[in-house]
Amino acid sequence: MSRVVVDISVSVDGFVTGPNVGLTNGLGDGGMALHDWVFHGTEADQAVLDAAFEATGAVVQGRNLFDIIDGPDGWDDNLGYGAKPTGEVNPPIFVVTHTPPAKTRLGDRFTFVGSPAEAVERALEVAGDKDVCVMGGGDICHQVLAAGLADVLRLHVASVVLGDGTRLFPASPAAGFGLELVEAVSTPSAQHLTYKVVK
Numbered sequence: 001m002s003r004v005v006v007d008i009s010v011s012v013d014g015f016v017t018g019p020n021v022g023l024t025n026g027l028g029d030g031g032m033a034l035h036d037w038v039f040h041g042t043e044a045d046q047a048v049l050d051a052a053f054e055a056t057g058a059v060v061q062g063r064n065l066f067d068i069i070d071g072p073d074g075w076d077d078n079l080g081y082g083a084k085p086t087g088e089v090n091p092p093i094f095v096v097t098h099t100p101p102a103k104t105r106l107g108d109r110f111t112f113v114g115s116p117a118e119a120v121e122r123a124l125e126v127a128g129d130k131d132v133c134v135m136g137g138g139d140i141c142h143q144v145l146a147a148g149l150a151d152v153l154r155l156h157v158a159s160v161v162l163g164d165g166t167r168l169f170p171a172s173p174a175a176g177f178g179l180e181l182v183e184a185v186s187t188p189s190a191q192h193l194t195y196k197v198v199k
Contacts, residue, residue, distance in 0.1 A: 002127045003151040004120055006134045006141045007052055008168065009034040009190070010155055015165035016138040026068035033160040037189035048185055048192045052154070056091050057130025058123035060116070062140035063097035070105050091133075092126055094119040096140055116143045138168045146175045150197050153179060157191040 010016050011034060018028030027034060037045040069075045093110050096119050100112035113119045123132040131152075134144045144150050178198030185192040 002057065002124055002129060002131055004124070004132045004134065004144065004149055005052075005055075005152040005154055006145055006150045007154040008134075008136050008138070008141050008156070009037070009158055010168050011158055011160050011162040011165075013161045013163065014168055015162040016136060016141075016168050017166040018162045019164040021064075021068075021166065023068055023071045024073050026065075026071075026074070028162075028165050030160070030162055031165065033162075034156075034158045036158060036160075037156060037187060037192075041189045042187050044185055044187050045189055045192075048156070052133065055131045056133045057127030058091050058132050059093040060119040060123050060132060060134045060140065060144070061093060061095055062137045063095055063099075065135075065137045065140075066093075066095045066097070066110065067101075070101075070110075072105075075106060091130075092123075094123050116140060116147060117149065120144065120149050138166045142169060142174070145177065145197070148177070148197075148199060152182075153195045153197055155191075155193045155195075157193060159189060 008016055016034070018031035021028040021031075038049060090109060095110050095112050096114070096116055097112050098114060104110055111122065113122055120132060120134075134141055134150065145153065179195035180198055181193065182196050183192075183194040
């Protein structure tokens with residue numbers, strides 16, 4: 001049965017990017033440290049990544065993240081969520097935006113929808129028996145969690161304190177929810193924590 005999984009890397013102090021995010025600085029100043037476990041991790045880190053890719057049938061993301069990955073320094077056939085240069089089909093991606101772009105560099109893998117709820121609904125329709133991965137940015141992840149749409153929260157807590165940037169959870173008051181830890185994988189680069197969202 002499909003689950004909605006919020007899956008994101010975060011600093012110890014709760015940031016999912018560093019400051020000064022832009023089209024050519026997608027993770028902000030110092031933010032690449034959040035994904036050190038992806039690019040320079042151990043076999044255990046790679047196993048976490050591979051398992052997530054294998055379990056994913058569709059992806060949800062926000063417009064700001066889309067603009068970065070569709071930009072000139074963004075994804076290609078060898079880089080990106082679920083990238084499979086061997087020719088296998090990549091999972092479809094639903095982008096939450098009120099203003100779809102006129103054209104995309106990465107083609108028709110993306111569908112543009114008006115709200116997180118619609119994105120999740122559409123993604124579940126095409127995911128089959130696989131999961132829907134909500135991959136970012138931080139605002140969309142938080143909106144899905146706050147709306148009670150997520151079944152699982154998977155945090156990759158990187159070994160870095162960024163001090164500033166984009167927060168996963170807003171500093172202002174927001175809806176709370178319970179979590180039940182179901183898996184923890186510890187590596188030098190990250191603590192991979194998987195929680196069941198208690199509804």
